[in-house]
Amino acid sequence: MTRRSVLVTGGAGGLGKAVTAAFAEAGWRVVTPQRARPSPVTDPGGTDPVRPVADLTDPQDVARAVEVAAGDPEAPLRALVNLVGGYASAGLVHETPIEDFDRMLALNLRPTHLVTRAALPHLVAAGGGAVVCVAARAAVAPFPGVAGYVTAKAAVLGFASAVAVEYRATGVRCNTVLPSVIDTPTNRTAMPDADHARWVDPAEIASVIRFLASDESAPTSGAAVPVYGRA
Numbered sequence: 039m040t041r042r043s044v045l046v047t048g049g050a051g052g053l054g055k056a057v058t059a060a061f062a063e064a065g066w067r068v069v070t071p072q073r074a075r076p077s078p079v080t081d082p083g084g085t086d087p088v089r090p091v092a093d094l095t096d097p098q099d100v101a102r103a104v105e106v107a108a109g110d111p112e113a114p115l116r117a118l119v120n121l122v123g124g125y126a127s128a129g130l131v132h133e134t135p136i137e138d139f140d141r142m143l144a145l146n147l148r149p150t151h152l153v154t155r156a157a158l159p160h161l162v163a164a165g166g167g168a169v170v171c172v173a174a175r176a177a178v179a180p181f182p183g184v185a186g187y188v189t190a191k192a193a194v195l196g197f198a199s200a201v202a203v204e205y206r207a208t209g210v211r212c213n214t215v216l217p218s219v220i221d222t223p224t225n226r227t228a229m230p231d232a233d234h235a236r237w238v239d240p241a242e243i244a245s246v247i248r249f250l251a252s253d254e255s256a257p258t259s260g261a262a263v264p265v266y267g268r269a
Contacts, residue, residue, distance in 0.1 A: 043117075048122040071091070118168070120194075174191040174217060202259045214262045215250070218269035219238070236269045
């Protein structure tokens with residue numbers, strides 16, 4: 039199989055580390071934009087991710103990061119995984135400042151839109167590929183106190199569905215995974231008394247994402263895939 043590149047946003051997070059590892063193990067060239075460079079950029083021929091510095095809320099930074107991801111002619115860009123996002127509990131709708139509501143949209147929807155928009159021409163030029171977005175179970179099963187988060191994740195799901203429809207004829211697919219609570223150190227710290235055994239492991243989600251980016255899932259586009267674990 040020809041070597042290929044995947045752009046993974048949010049690669050430094052708890053889920054991101056598992057996703058980058060899953061793609062690297064499968065032989066992909068992995069590019070993970072970072073806000074600040076944690077280490078020198080790795081040789082694209084290696085197994086560690088390439089880490090361009092980029093603010094993924096800034097269109098120009100996004101364009102540069104995507105150019106890095108698509109810049110190896112020996113490994114064309116064939117997949118994008120949108121992991122960047124954020125969570126906040128701000129109270130009921132009438133208690134939530136508009137600034138907090140807007141912040142959830144800026145954290146969850148804006149990077150997904152900007153990076154996908156910049157990557158799509160490269161995926162089309164490569165003859166097709168896959169976009170995988172991450173929403174949340176809350177997008178389809180809301181709970182109180184997080185209307186901004188629920189709205190933002192539902193918007194991600196709607197955006198991914200639109201991409202799937204608009205680019206179907208080009209061979210570009212777009213699917214979304216909907217995690218419940220992900221078993222990360224951050225979530226364990228925030229919820230120490232929860233039943234962590236019911237949460238979904240990042241490596242399990244990473245396997246689903248890698249499958250959705252692979253040729254094995256070629257007939258699938260526009261899907262919203264639950265990855266709930268036992269939660």
